[in-house]
Amino acid sequence: MKGNIIYFNSEDAAKILGVNGSTIKRWTESGILECIKTAGGHRKFLMTHLASFVEKNKKKHSKVNLFTLESEQDIEISYRILRGDYRFLNKYVLEQSLICNREQIQQVFNGLYLGQYPLHQIYDLIVTPVLHQVGYLWEENKLSVIQEHLASQAIRDCITRLQGIIRIPEHREEKALCLTPSKELHDIPLKMVDHILEARGFTILYTGQLTPVERIEETFATYKPNRLYISSTNMNDRAELQNDINQICDIAHAHNCDVYVGGRSFDVIDFGHQAIRRRLYTFEEVYKY
Ligand code: B12
Known part of the structure; x- marks a missing residue:
């Protein structure tokens, strides 16, 4: 108020x-x-x-x-959710993530989802800008590295719990493998990709952070995914990253698997490989394509 x-x-x-x-x-x-x-x-x-x-x-x-409405604050959050007041909710989730208040973050995520807002909108309009804010605060030395970890992990945990209430279709034919390259720790965007695809009816194979390239061939042979999603943020060693991406795409291509990529590393590395169907920028695009 x-x-x-x-x-x-x-x-x-x-x-x-x-x-x-x-x-x-x-x-x-x-x-x-x-x-x-x-x-x-x-x-x-x-x-x-x-x-x-x-x-x-x-x-x-x-x-x-x-x-459950227990307090005036709950009622206010409920009202902001009904109104789709993302500006308010962003600020609120940021504040709550900085004090690691998972319950309140969860209340917003679950409330939005139960309030019929599409999952991709929650990810594009709340989670992404809030994590960017956490990053800026850390860059400006307004947060210690530990505080940055605490805040981003609190958000990651709440995203994982949100997945527990997502409606998942019964009939699932397509399989998507989700991975990050071998030196990548940022996997929050990939988790969100995972959830959206699962809600679309994909079966998900999530190898996540630090996926070793040398084990990817056997993953394809065993699980036969028809789509591969790669998320890459850390571009510290460009040459190695490019090499990883090329090798992964060669394997995907040999297994007739379409590749979709996302993350800021693709601003600086080449993604013209024939297996790559699209670079995706938003979670709405993950929902659409
Ligand atoms: C959380 C975080 C971490 C966590 C990650 C936890 C986890 N499990 O993911 C931890 C603490 C591990 C971490 C580590 C590091 N981090 Co960090 N981190 C962040 C932070 C705060 C948020 C990242 C995030 O999830 N953002 C939210 C996502 C959704 O946004 P996004 O990445 O912009 O993605 C968008 C699109 O690219 C797209 N997208 C991304 N991937 C994909 C994939 C697909 C398939 C699709 C469809 C779309 C898509 O979706 C988003 C919508 O626009 C950012 C700050 C920031 N500005 O993002 C720094 C940031 C990414 N980190 C950074 C750095 C430098 C590091 C470290 C190198 C720090 C260090 N010196 O140790 C290490 C890297 C270690 C490694 N080997 O990877 C830099 C990266 C700069 C760069 N690209 O070179 C940033 C930008 C901070 C900064 N301003 O310097 N980090």
């Missing part, structure tokens, strides 16, 4: 409390849910009205829409 008063209308209140509009009307008429009536006869609700209702009726009305 911090100074701004938010008024909820009946529709907001219904969504936040997980009931329909006529229940809201009934509750206000019987006085169990307080509200303000405008001159035009419309009901307006303050945060305190909803909060005190939730507090008094915790047990009776636990079926709330996005997640």
